[in-house]
Amino acid sequence: MADGHFIWSPLLGIDNLFRLGPDGREWRSRMGPMRVSRMRSRKSARGFTLVELLVVLLILSVLLAVVIPVVSQQSDAADVPRVASDLTGIRDGISLFKTNVRQFPDDIEDLVNRIATDGSDKRLFGQNYTPADRQRWQGPYLEAAIPNGTAPTAAALGTAFDASVLNGLVCFDANATADSVAIAAGSACATAVNNDLTVFVTLRLVGMDSLEFFQVNELIDGAGETNPRKRGRLRHGLFGAVDTVYYLAVPIPK
Incomplete structure (x- = not known):
């Protein structure tokens, strides 16, 4: 060689x-x-080739395409029980408030802060609380406080689906079939009860669309509920307000 x-x-x-x-x-x-x-x-030390980098990027993009929708679906699924849990918690707070104070509150804030007797806080039927009412108050009946504000959505509790539970409580005739079934708190509510209507202390939620409503409604009223305007604890689509939901929380004794 x-x-x-x-x-x-x-x-x-x-x-x-x-x-x-x-x-x-x-x-x-x-x-x-x-x-x-x-x-x-x-x-x-020459590092990855262009082909190797492209393969890595392709694998990462495939993983992200699979993981992101799964995480999003899990987040949406968690919103449904959270709304139901928040509504149930407020309902239980109203019931315990009624047991202690022997009156219904006209807003959720009364469940959080000790009620006042100077007229700034009211009973559901519109009267001022008495010193005896204040003494019987054994709350708080909810952990969360109501934010300060004069706008309806400012005085509210945040919940899932970017929805809010309005501070003010209303009365609701459960047997009414027309859209004009909500009765404002105060003397009109007392009149409805005296007229033997099936009236509930009712919560209002805003910011919930129809799809979100039906998901929550299935959990609260069951899958068989097909008429959310006229039946069940959760009502939707009344008064032309498509983003407002009514939850019939506690029945008012006749």
Whole structure:
């Protein structure tokens, strides 16, 4: 073999390159372990190729396409029981308030802060609370406080689906079939009860669309409820307000 031609044996490895001299003798290469190590370092330091990067990006995009919808669906699914839980918690607070104070409140704030007797807080039927009412108050009946504000949506409790439970409570005739079934708190509510109507202390929610309503309604009233205007505890689509939901919380004794 001509002088200067290297021969490499796969059995010996790169550290054992040799060439044959003119006399046919084996002549070891001067390439030592240090030089070989540098060659290997340069090879490993070249990084990823463009094809390898594209493959990695493709895998990441596929994973994101699968994970993001799953997380979103889980978040939406969690909103349904949260709304139901919030409504149930307020309902239970109203019931316990009635047991202690022997009156119904006209807003949710009365469940959080001790009621006043100066007229700033009212009973559901419109009268001022008495000192005896205040003494019987054993709350808070809810953990959350009502934000300050004069707008209806400002005085509200936040819940899931970006909806809010309005602070003010109303009366609702459960047997009415027309849209004009909500009765404002105050003397009109007392009159409705005196007329033997089936009246409920009722919560109002705003910011909930029809799809979200039917998801919550299935949990509260059951899958068989098909007429949300006339039946069930949860009512929707009344008075032309498509984003307002009524929850008939506590029946008022006749």
